[in-house]
Amino acid sequence: MTKLARRAFLISASVLGGGLLVGAGATAIGLQRIAAFEVPLDGGRAGFGAWLRVAADGVFEVMVPHQEMGQGIHTLAMMVAAEVLHLPLSAVRAVAAPDAAVFANPVMLLDGLPMDFHDDGLLHGATVWTLDKLLRLLGLQGTGGSSSTRNIEPAIRRCAAVALDMLRRAAAAEFGVDEAQVSAQNGVMTASNGRAARYGELAAAAGLLRPRNVDLPPLTAGRLIGRAVTRPDARPKATGVARFGIDTRLDGQLYAAIRHAPRLGGRPQTARLGPTVLGVRQIVSGADYVAVIATTFAAALAGLDGAEIVWDDRAASNLSTGDVEAAYRAALDQGPTYARRWVIEQAGASARVGGRAVTARYKAPFLAHTTMEPINATALVERAQVTVWAGHQSLSLAKLIAARAAGVAPEAVEVRTPYLGGGFGRRADLHYIRKAVEIAMAVRGTPVQTIWTRAEDLRDDVYRPAAMADVSATLGDDGMPTSLTYRIAVPSVTDQFTARAMPAAKGGLLADRSAVDGAVFSPYQLANRSIEHFSVDLGIPVGFWRSVGHSLGGFFFETFIDELAYAAGVAPLVFRARLLAAAPSATSDRAEVLLQRLASWDMANRLPIVAAGSVIGRGVALSECFHSLVAQIAEVEVTGSAIRVRRVHAVVDCGCAIDPANTIAQVRGGIHYGLSAALYGRIDFENGAIVQSNFHDYRALTLADAPEISVELVNSNAPIGGVGEIGTPGIAPAVGNAIFAATGQRRRSLPFTL
Amino acid sequence: MMALTVNGTQHRLEVAPETPLLWVLRDQLGLGGSKFGCGAGLCGACSVHVDGAVVRSCQMAVGDIGERAVVTIEAVQEQPGIADIAAAVVAAWVQAGVPQCGYCQPGFVMATIGSIATDRSQSREAVLGQLSNICRCGSYDAVREAVGITLDRLRHDAP
Ligand code: FES
Ligand code: FES
Numbered sequence: 001m002t003k004l005a006r007r008a009f010l011i012s013a014s015v016l017g018g019g020l021l022v023g024a025g026a027t028a029i030g031l032q033r034i035a036a037f038e039v040p041l042d043g044g045r046a047g048f049g050a051w052l053r054v055a056a057d058g059v060f061e062v063m064v065p066h067q068e069m070g071q072g073i074h075t076l077a078m079m080v081a082a083e084v085l086h087l088p089l090s091a092v093r094a095v096a097a098p099d100a101a102v103f104a105n106p107v108m109l110l111d112g113l114p115m116d117f118h119d120d121g122l123l124h125g126a127t128v129w130t131l132d133k134l135l136r137l138l139g140l141q142g143t144g145g146s147s148s149t150r151n152i153e154p155a156i157r158r159c160a161a162v163a164l165d166m167l168r169r170a171a172a173a174e175f176g177v178d179e180a181q182v183s184a185q186n187g188v189m190t191a192s193n194g195r196a197a198r199y200g201e202l203a204a205a206a207g208l209l210r211p212r213n214v215d216l217p218p219l220t221a222g223r224l225i226g227r228a229v230t231r232p233d234a235r236p237k238a239t240g241v242a243r244f245g246i247d248t249r250l251d252g253q254l255y256a257a258i259r260h261a262p263r264l265g266g267r268p269q270t271a272r273l274g275p276t277v278l279g280v281r282q283i284v285s286g287a288d289y290v291a292v293i294a295t296t297f298a299a300a301l302a303g304l305d306g307a308e309i310v311w312d313d314r315a316a317s318n319l320s321t322g323d324v325e326a327a328y329r330a331a332l333d334q335g336p337t338y339a340r341r342w343v344i345e346q347a348g349a350s351a352r353v354g355g356r357a358v359t360a361r362y363k364a365p366f367l368a369h370t371t372m373e374p375i376n377a378t379a380l381v382e383r384a385q386v387t388v389w390a391g392h393q394s395l396s397l398a399k400l401i402a403a404r405a406a407g408v409a410p411e412a413v414e415v416r417t418p419y420l421g422g423g424f425g426r427r428a429d430l431h432y433i434r435k436a437v438e439i440a441m442a443v444r445g446t447p448v449q450t451i452w453t454r455a456e457d458l459r460d461d462v463y464r465p466a467a468m469a470d471v472s473a474t475l476g477d478d479g480m481p482t483s484l485t486y487r488i489a490v491p492s493v494t495d496q497f498t499a500r501a502m503p504a505a506k507g508g509l510l511a512d513r514s515a516v517d518g519a520v521f522s523p524y525q526l527a528n529r530s531i532e533h534f535s536v537d538l539g540i541p542v543g544f545w546r547s548v549g550h551s552l553g554g555f556f557f558e559t560f561i562d563e564l565a566y567a568a569g570v571a572p573l574v575f576r577a578r579l580l581a582a583a584p585s586a587t588s589d590r591a592e593v594l595l596q597r598l599a600s601w602d603m604a605n606r607l608p609i610v611a612a613g614s615v616i617g618r619g620v621a622l623s624e625c626f627h628s629l630v631a632q633i634a635e636v637e638v639t640g641s642a643i644r645v646r647r648v649h650a651v652v653d654c655g656c657a658i659d660p661a662n663t664i665a666q667v668r669g670g671i672h673y674g675l676s677a678a679l680y681g682r683i684d685f686e687n688g689a690i691v692q693s694n695f696h697d698y699r700a701l702t703l704a705d706a707p708e709i710s711v712e713l714v715n716s717n718a719p720i721g722g723v724g725e726i727g728t729p730g731i732a733p734a735v736g737n738a739i740f741a742a743t744g745q746r747r748r749s750l751p752f753t754l
Numbered sequence: 755m756m757a758l759t760v761n762g763t764q765h766r767l768e769v770a771p772e773t774p775l776l777w778v779l780r781d782q783l784g785l786g787g788s789k790f791g792c793g794a795g796l797c798g799a800c801s802v803h804v805d806g807a808v809v810r811s812c813q814m815a816v817g818d819i820g821e822r823a824v825v826t827i828e829a830v831q832e833q834p835g836i837a838d839i840a841a842a843v844v845a846a847w848v849q850a851g852v853p854q855c856g857y858c859q860p861g862f863v864m865a866t867i868g869s870i871a872t873d874r875s876q877s878r879e880a881v882l883g884q885l886s887n888i889c890r891c892g893s894y895d896a897v898r899e900a901v902g903i904t905l906d907r908l909r910h911d912a913p
Pocket of ligand 2: 888891
């Protein structure tokens, strides 16, 4: 197709698009957005705006600006495109989107802003609409915040509908019939006069037509949507064919092993290679690390083990876990001696309403991510060009950080993204790309793959922050809360992240919603709430960890709600239902449905009888996060000091489960991730050095101790919510509440011990 | 120079004998299906078969292998005696949608094939009891389902 003809798509679409957007909400996608960019054809037959093109082999390629890290976004994007286009899944392929502003992810950023997304007022709607526009201008591509599907699904749906219309019109012209007489099915346009052609044959002609506005097909169950499909990446992943960042293999590639200063803030003073090791090339020092480059990773590691490294600890931290706890305690006990970053006070909250008071203090430790694929990145630094092969959660930041490290413009950086062996927020913090580029600069012109051993992966992590919270409430005569105060001491992940990723940006201007997530906006809408965040940052690096602030707030808040239920003498499920009923809203209605389902499951599945010496109990938790709702119940058996989670049942409302099997897998995965943390997870520091170093002292669940998790989906047809992180926040409180039900012992600190 | 038989092919390698098998497979023989997860025998991502037994290749020095035959995920479906098990495990893995990020999966699949091969008449629980691989994505429920599907299929197809 000629350049001129392709531009016609863009121009006519943008003219049309202006009109289309009138009265549209923030997530409505006009032609403007899909036509704001033309995807390079790469030898293909035709392009349809930003999101779709037909490749030379006739396959429809859908652009996916999100990294595949297990959440199934490639498959989901393909399903949506195939559904609208009346194509089998096999006729569609997911392709990594280029770095263009149209592929930005404002959804993820919007979710981080200190606004109550429950607000459905006009002013709020207009604010969100405007912010969406502004954030889109930032052009930041990113994968996180359980936002991938929410971000791209509407645009793909719109683009596919427009493309289908163009194909139909091309067919009508080709067959000499009226458009209405052409029907689309299974990749073929058939006319009433019996003539037929495959989409691929019509693509070139269709691509020349002017796009026009068509009705956006609704996101509802169809041929593919709402049904279980076989993920195209399942077989390659099961057979070892799938390639991850660590599998990058290039001509002449070298390997580097990296070792960080044992204590935070330590620096290498001197670093010399020891006795000769076959294959070792050289030793490199960075700000807080030493690396050895060799022809194989095994040689690099041997070279590093034999190297003589002296660390300069003059600026090193001497913090221990106990110091962090003491600082939190001081902040909570002595009040706002630290910056108060977030205060919501609703009328009357500060003037305590009389009645019986319930108070509790909770705490949670630092956590590491331990993605299954240890951190690694491969870099090739040439004179005017830098190429990086790495799993990451933001193409835009990966380019920016690689460019800054090499002292080139971001345009001189190319980033190739294989599969990610897990993200969980860890691969949003890209200092590992900076280090890999720095190391590769020592051997310009040669690609170097730097691999973090598991110990280094743990040492160089950005941790889920430890936190402490005081929660208190007053209860009225009916046992229902009349006021609630939630005060949390925790560093601001958002401030630290911003400072690391974009040092020029001014962080700390806004309240950090992630610090109070899980408590600040909840489906309960309690009256007289006061919520305060004390930002206590002692310099331990913290970052995004699956479900971020919800992983803390979810535990603190839902454990406290349970305590209130027992204080009121009301069954926990009933108490939660009463809280919801006290302040009805669209969200509380949805939540009530989930609680009812949970109650039915609880009735239908009687508590098993356990052996003498053991006790058993169930606990529940309700979470609202990433615009989805999850209610879960955990069944826990306690024998002496041993805690065994036997099974978990979760009921989920994410609006619409596009791929139900994948939704279930994500919820299970989120629960397992949270459960590993609740039962075993803690990262400690001693004199500034991390204590844990591998899976023996930072345990993860295995089959033997992983409970069976059943998941029930409720399609409420509410706007689609995220699913990748929603299982995580509720599992710790559900288990803790079950421990209480079984033993009468309330556990307010993670990980659980008895 | 050291001789090593991998997937039926004999290789002569220049390598220090204490080098873990995992790195020889990945960096010298171009067999990237065996994954590095912990380097300490704790996660199973690096699982291979050595003379039919499931071995965590990060814990086996290449110099200790001798004449024994190493089989990796890349060729396990062509191994006489276990090819049908391997095919059934892979098919069940796809059917049950086990892989999420997928990184732990080749090791999980190798461990499962090896466990079933020790005794095809084992119960599902007996097979599951031998699997101690770590999956950080939490695919365990799907693994349980896939092992069940595999055993059903093998029994159904048994002569
Ligand atoms: S890498 Fe070998 S067991 Fe983990
Ligand atoms: S599928 Fe990701 S670690 Fe198992």
